[in-house]
Amino acid sequence: MQSNVSASPRLPCQSLPGPKHPLGAFIPNQPSPNFNQYVRDQGAMTDQLSRRQIREYQLYSRTSGKHVQVNGKRITATAEDGNKFAKLIVETDTFGSRVRIKGAESEKYICMSKRGKLIGKPNGKSKDCIFTEIVLENNYTAFQNARYEGWYMAFTRKGRPRKASRSRQNQREAHFIKRLYRGQLPFPNNAERQKQFEFVGSSSPTRRTRRTRAPRPRT
Structure with missing residues (x-):
């Protein structure tokens, strides 16, 4: 006896569709955005919103053991603590570590020429007047020019600007x-560290030193 129920036809296997947009259109699978790259791109541009x-x-x-000073167009590192030309106004350029450095007295920005020379300019909007602060492992800070990558602000022992291409x-x-x-030098200045931890000897001998002191010969 044959059954009257016919076998249902088999449908070919199909892959499941992707996520569906509320309006009915399918959205292709997209890779997740690279946030680190976004931060690098934004850090390389001037922030106009913040x-x-x-x-x-x-x-x-x-x-040089002195302070950086902006005296007109001249940039040197020969100023003493509290010199009016050594007072600097530092403005942030991005949400990262890029800054503009201006002399408070001269109102000139520290900029770098294409020859690697430090000069003072009245307008600091150009990229050669922007520096990236880099905190080093020894707690010192280096300033790399934003336009000329690999060129740093540097000075000789006499306080003269060093050519940036050699820095x-x-x-x-x-x-x-x-x-x-007009403040104290923080660490890691060695001279100040020695002053902070300088030991002062006692004039009166302690009980322990009396025991270890050699006996005086009798006369």
Whole structure:
């Protein structure tokens, strides 16, 4: 006896569709956005939306032992602590670590020419007047120019600007310490560290030193 129920036809296997848009259109699978790349791209551009942060401090040169000063177009590292030309106004350019450095007295920005020379300019909007702050492992700070990558602000022992094309991040000439105006030098300055941990000997001998002291010969 044959059954009257016919076998249902088999449908070919099909892959499941992707996610469906509320309006009915299918959305293709897209890779997740690269947030790190977005941060790098935004950090390389001037931030026109956020409020700029302004700080005031001095820059102590590790090589010259003096402070960076902006005296007109001349940029040197020969100023003493509290010199009016050594007071710097630092403006943030992005939400990253790019800044503009201006002399508070001269109102000139520290910029870098195409020859690698530091000069003072009244307008600091160009890219050669923007520097990237790089905090080093030894707690010093280096300033790399935003236009000329690999060129750093650097000074010689006499406080003269060093040619940026010859400067490197690991050189002492490119190392600085941020210092408050007329303030104490923070670590890692060796001279200040020795003063902080200088031991003063006692004039009166202790009980232990009396025991270990050699007896005086009798006369």
